Amino acid sequence: MKQVYLQQFIAKNTQFSRRKAVELIKQKVVMVNDSIALIGQKIDPQQDEVKIKAAECSTWNILINDPDALVYYLVNKPAGYVCTLSDRFAVKKVVDLVPRIPKVYPVGRLDADTEGLIILTNDGDFAYKLTHPKFEVEKEYYVEASRNVPPQTTRRARVRDRRGTFVSPIDVQQVKDQLLRGVKLDDGAAKVDQINNINKLSTDTIQLNLVLHSGKKRIIRRIFGALGWKVIKLVRIRIGTVKIDVPTGQFRKLSELEVKKLMK
Known part of the structure; x- marks a missing residue:
């Protein structure tokens, strides 16, 4: 050679x-x-x-110069790490959390502020199967969001929060319905596919688990933003059948069975 x-x-x-x-x-x-x-x-x-x-x-x-030597890492990405490989000015890259041999790349992406599960691999077919919309791979997230205080309403419909500001009570069911119904964004319609365990944390914050298939850039933050909410914590906890199960900043290899299930 x-x-x-x-x-x-x-x-x-x-x-x-x-x-x-x-x-x-x-x-x-x-x-x-x-x-x-x-x-x-x-x-x-x-x-x-x-x-x-x-x-x-x-x-x-x-x-090993072997294209068949495939690896699959499950990583619990901390906030502050970027998924891009091309940003040479980035101080913290998610690839720095796994062994540098062999060369791997992230499957999909999480923005720098988002935490949680991301998979790194050198298997192009596997990455394609997980990211292409036609395969509809589920992704589950834990979300905490704070609403923008709505315009003044009638005094009867308002309550006073700890700061003495009048705000309308959160209607959890209404928020759930809005997320499931979806919104129109600049690049098309977007919605959440499933919502679990939605609760109020305070007068103007909520927490919930949501499931969606879309892989559009910052899609969850954009959906909430269109509805008058700001995401303050976002953690991906599941991709397909694989759940996050290692501490923040740590990784493990996916088992052969896990890879097969994700490829189905």
Whole structure:
């Protein structure tokens, strides 16, 4: 097979950029056939064994140039982490929470302020099955939202909150009906498919679990915004049959059975 530069091979098979790969070689944490690698070295991916030990790795990891070596990580994303791989200015990326070998990418996305379940993989077919609208994969979220205080109503219909401000009482059933009925957004109609456990937290805040199939950008925040609410906490707790079950900032590998169920 044609030889390639070592840093090129590392960049292709890990989360590291070529520049970072060069730095790792300089730091003597890359080995080729059990010998410390050299800057400018070329390798044969089919014949040579490459090992790498980065700060994130506790042991030497063998890089395998094998497109069939598929991995699936379930991650509990903290707030403040971004899912994009292209933002080179982002300090916190969700890919930094999993091993850098092999190279993986997020399935779908959660905005920086949203927490919870996201899956990272190098399996394109799996990612397509989970994200394409025609497969209608359910996603469940825990939501806390605060309403914008509505215009003044009649005094009889108002109550006084702790700050002394008159606001109308929250009608939980009305909110539920509005979410299920849906709204018109700039890019089309949008609605919630199912609502569970909706409750009032205070005079002007609610909590609920909701289910939807749409993967449009910031769709939950936009739906609530169109109805006069602001989402103050958003956590994805389930994708299909898989529920979040690791602490914030942690990950685990999906089992073979979990992957099969998600692919159905």
